[in-house]
Amino acid sequence: MNRTEADRCYTWDLSSLFASQEAFDEQLKCSEEQLAALCSRKDHISDTIEIYIQFLEDQERFERGLENLYVYAKMCTDVEPTDMQNQQNLAHASNLMQKAQLDLTFVSLELIRHADTIREYLKEERCRDFRYPMEELFRTIPHRLSDEMEQLMSEVQEIASVPDETFQSIRLTFDDVEVDGKKEFLNGATYHEFLRNRNVRVRRQAFEHYFKEYGKLENAFANLLIGNAKGQVLNARTRHFDSALAASLFADGVDVSLYDKILYMGNEKYIHFLHAFFAMKKQVLDIEEFHIYDIALDLEPATDVRYTIDECRTILKKALGVLGDDYIEGIDRAFAERWIDFYPSKEKRTGAYSWGTYDSNPYILMNFTGSYDSLSTLAHELGHSMHSYYSNRHNRPMLANYQIFVAEVASTVNEILLNRYLLDTSTDKAYRRYILSNLMEQFVGTCYRQPMFAQFEKDLHQWIEERRPITSKTITDRCLQLNRQYFGDAVIVDDLQKYGFYYVPHFYYNFYVYKYTLGMAVAISFAKEILQGNAAPYRTFLTKGGSEAPVDELRSAGVDPLSDKVYDDAFTFFAQTMHEFRSLLDQ
Structure with a gap:
């Protein structure tokens, strides 16, 4: 449909950002002036405590306005990309953001130079809000370089980002797939x-046509992976870290032991549950030779249950009611105040996200179809939005943004609570099997697949740190080995799967995938407590924003991501879900 055809109440209202183009233009001019004023105070940030406080507050105000400009412009282009005013706004906002990043590089360097003076300022109560941000900045001092070297490293990092940028720019073309005698676009x-098609010839052909193209460029993809890893290793060595992995984990305040724990739990201690899952799937689907291109088949066929938007709202209010009356009031506000852009429309971007700023509503973009997936996606994105809603209302701007380390916790908690509600209120066995199968597939993709990926990331960087010779064969051999360990005896891992690491976008930037596993494991721990009537610690977690280190936020809410128990409970949850599914099969 065209966007103009959608009912207005199902489109988002971005007026909490800017009510008019004139308001946007006025903020753009104001932000440009604020940036110039900040730059004029170079070398005098910490002259006195009053000057120091004023600078940080002015910088906070500037960043707040700049974020409003960029988020508004980007969200407008996400739904109406051909509108030239939207494109012009985005160009202006992006340009100012890039200019600010360059012009304000002096700030952290100057603050570090005067760390002793600032530490004295921080002892005063009026500087209380600045303590955590400054502690985080000063924590980097052992890994900071001279001003000249910092400038050089910033330029090196621009070069180091080339592999990711190159990967993103590659557009492969694939041979068509024949479906019912007709050629279809791949x-x-x-x-x-195609991998979910019931015809095995379609699945196999899609798999072969897809990966053979990656095989043709295997040396190019290998060089990009190696180039990215070399950039990370160079940065780590230059900044005096023990490894690229240690450098990456430093930002989240954790060490290699957490990473290794997640790999051990998913790749070793509980791998037998995964092998049992694939064996069960092979049996249920009744496939004698269960190939890797068969694993995407639905364990339980999708049901024909459809939901209206109002029905989704009612279901979610009941499913999430355990989180408190004010949480449900927030969901009501999301609908009443038009936080959500629901329906797909011509040129609107695909997928879904939750986004906004400190000053705006926490908006949601969706492509709602009325399916179970749409209901689940709405629960997921509302989890993000309510996390932002509470974080923004309990913290000033500089302390409101929660880190990526904990970003997927709230969204996953909502999904688990929704699924538990649907299971407990439905008597339809097929529907309940479908819900359980989705839960298992989500867990497999998050808590098993990601640790397998994370092992490869660790291997690749370690090879480079040890100065081993690496070729595409080194990578593809390891890919096959890890995949065969992952799938176990039930699944035939075809040779073309050796190119399977070349199309994973996360491998072209820096150690990220382990955070998916951590997020789901933590969410399962929270959901368990919530369903037992203890939602208070989780509710406190939602208010923390970025006011503490992410590990401290979780620990203070009763979930320690460094403990074995979090992961033991998560993988036990998977085994119990599988048992529940099997029980329904036997009935």
């Missing part, structure tokens, strides 16, 4: 749909 989006 690309990254349609590939997974």
Whole structure:
């Protein structure tokens, strides 16, 4: 449909950001002036405590306005990309953001130079809000370089980002897939749909056509992976870290032991549950030779249950009611105040996200179809939005943004609570099996697949740190080995799967995938407590924003991501879900 055809109440209202183009233009001019004023105070940030406080507050005000400009412009282009005013706004906002990043590089360097003076300022109560941000900045001092070297490293990092930028720019073309005698288009989006086709010839052909193209460019992809890892290793060595992995984990305040724990739990201690899952799937689907291109088949066929938007709202209010009356009031506000842009429309971007600023509503973009997936996605994105809602209302701007380390916790908690509610209130066995199968697939993709990926990331960087010779064969051999360990005896891992690491975008930037596993494991721990009537610690977690280190936020809410128990409970949850599914099969 065209966007103008959608009912206005199902489109988002961005007026909490800017009510008019004139308001946007006025903020743009104001932000440009604020940036110039900040730059004029270079070398005098910490002259006195009053000057120091005023600078940080002015910088906070500038960043707040700049974020409003960029988020508004980007969200407008996400739904109406051909509107030239939207494109112009985005160009202006992006340009100012890039200029600010360059012009304000002096700030952290100057603050570090005067760390002793600032530490004295921080002892005063009026500087209380600045303590955590400054502690985080000063924590980097052992890994900071001279001003000249910092400038050089910033330029090196621009070069180091080339592998990721190059990967993003590659557009492979694939041979068509024949379905019912007709040739159909194959690309990254349609590939997974073909893998769910009930015809094995369609699945096999899609798999072969897809990965043979990556095989043709295997040396190029290998060089990009190696180039990215070399950039991370160079940065780590220059900044005096023990490894690239240690450098990456430093930002989250954790060490390699957490990373290794997640790998051990998913790749070793509980791998037998995964092998049992694939064996069960092979049996249920009744496939004698269960190949890797068969694993995407639905364990339980999708039901024909459909939901209206109002029905989704009612279900979510009941499912999430355990989180408190004010949480449900927030969900009501999301609908009444038009936080959500629901329906797909011509040129609107695909997928879903939650986004906003300190001053705006926590908006949600969706492509709602009325399916179970749409209901689940709405629960997921509302989890993000309510996390932002509470964080922004309990913290000033500089302390409101929660880190990526904990970003997927709230969204996953909502999904678990929704699924538990649907299971407890439905008597339809097929529907309940479908819900359980989705839960298991989500867990497999998050808590098993990601640790397998994370092992490869660690291997690749370690090879470079040890100065081993690496070729595409080194990578593809390891890919096959890890995949065969992952799938176990039930699944035939075809040789073309050796190119399977080349199309994973996360491998072209820096150690990220382990955070998916951590987020889901923590969310399962929270959900368990919530369902037992103890939602208070989780509610406190939602208010923390970025006011503490992410590990401290979780620990203060009763979930320690460094403990074995979090992961033991998560993998036990998976085994119990599998048992519940099997029980329904036997009935």
